[in-house]
Amino acid sequence: MSNTPVIAAVDGSEHSLRALEWARKEAVRHDCGLLVAHVLPDHAQLYAGRRASLHDASEPEEFADPVRDWVRSLLGADGPGLPEGVTYEALEGSVPEALRVIGSQARMLVMGSRGRGGFASLLLGSSSRAVASTAACPVVVVPHAERGAIPDADADAEQSAGRVVVGLHAAETPDDVLTFAFTEAAVRATTVQVVSAYAIPPSPNLVIDSPFAVIPPEGLADEGDGVPAEREMLRSQTERLAPLRERFPDVPVEQAAVPGDAAGRLVIASRAASLIVVGRHHPRRTAMSLAIGSVAHAVLHHAHGPVAVVPTLKDDV
Template sequence: MIAAVDGSEHSLRALDWACAAAVRHGTGLVVAHVLPDSAQLYVARRSSLADPGAPAEWEDPVAERIRTLLAEASGTPEDVRYESLTGSVPEALRVIGSGARMLVMGSRGRGGFAALLLGSNSRAVSGTAPCPVVVVPHEARDAAAGGTAGPSAGRVVLGLHVEETPDDVIAFALGEAASRGTDLQVLSAYAVPPSPVVVADTPFTVLTPEGLADGADTAPAEREMLRAQSRRLAPHRERAPDTAVAQAAVPGDAAGGLVEASRSAALVVVGRHHPRRSVRGLAIGSVAHAVLHHAHGPVAVVPALSDDV
């Protein structure tokens, strides 16, 4: 488990989330801080001068602060390591994220404008990291949702495109639900023909697979989407029989439904993109992009982790 920090309050919220996740999964935690440009330039200059009086390592004040905070905190993982990284933030975190269970970071760091919902580094890392990236929103976005009850509260919500979402994304969502002992809500969108009458803010109906009888009171397109969900999820549910799954379908775009669900979810899980529609794996899909910008709770952006997609 990796927590990317820069000393800002936003990154400390992400660190809390990562600590709880590491304890829940029984893994170690790497706290990573990419040194600011000024520090990197100083280190490079001292190194080039070959000054025998220069310290062997740069003293990272952010790492020292994190050590102090975790030493005073309760419920932290037993194995914690600190890494001070050099290079650009997206590239440094991409390298250290290789083989990690997940990388956790705040939605906005020290830089940028206060009104931004998502910082440039969070956006770049979400689109390039080789592991799942969890973006934890800053406090103002939580407040807009009425606050949260903690990093483990609520259900896990999966945004599923039945034809395109890789198996890795589904497995990740089921694993997160199982680790919390909660259920998984799966949300998909179905196409609707253009209509002169648009009903705004129509709530979606959540059904269990057992509720998909022929006489269910749902529109044909919605019912077919729910059945397609069931077929897509069947092999995964066999591997996780103890995790309850609820299914929902919304007309049009899934992003709005996922953002609404994020108000009470412990985590929203989306695939990064369809692997065959991206350019060298760097693009981020429109649904993931929208959810990252507007969700009220943590969002996991999961790439295709295997070649079998």
């Protein structure tokens, strides 16, 4: 069994239950431990601080943690402990910071799209967004039920067999992102589908100074199958994927070059995929830029299935 765990962040909400179920299956796939992490609410942290400062031996040594009991019952634990390979840790501090610290040595950190304290109308909670933006490990966000992310138990086998879809900008996507996607496809014995998008000309009705990446008309003229932009995109994909094909010879690969918006295409693909994989941000951005790129941001907000946001490790540590 690997010593690098999958971490499930829970808070007792229905959203974190779905994340816990997903993380437990992921730990089995990778033959590694499962660490269930709960960031204590403010009142519990205040109690712990008060007891420590006053050294009051008359107070219970441990604050009641109903989430720990909830986790035990969900995982079918016998007695006071947890099933073999599962550990539980109560954390103090803010949710993003506590999870960022504990996730520094994790295989991945799995959490729900919003927690117990989130607004019901939000597709993505502030804690999930913050953790996905800052964690040193890949963060998988499992959407809530209203988005139709995880099917019912009867369809579970079909969903787990779905392909892994990864968004690729051939010149910019870090190798970490591709390696994560191929690894996930390998442990699922499924296909990895690589999706790249190329810009299309704007409508003639748009103003001439529109901020669009435009393919000139001569670049679209083509007597063969597909436009030159598509063929060039597929060629670039093939070049980037060659080392991954060698490392993962048993993983089938599908390549797709599509016109238009990359995020929109990935959201559509998420309806039938077991996992969508995106890079956290453009590797050339400076420290003053947003911590998460526009594609990752859009996919996190709108995907119908689990989304893995993979950091550029050499830039994020």
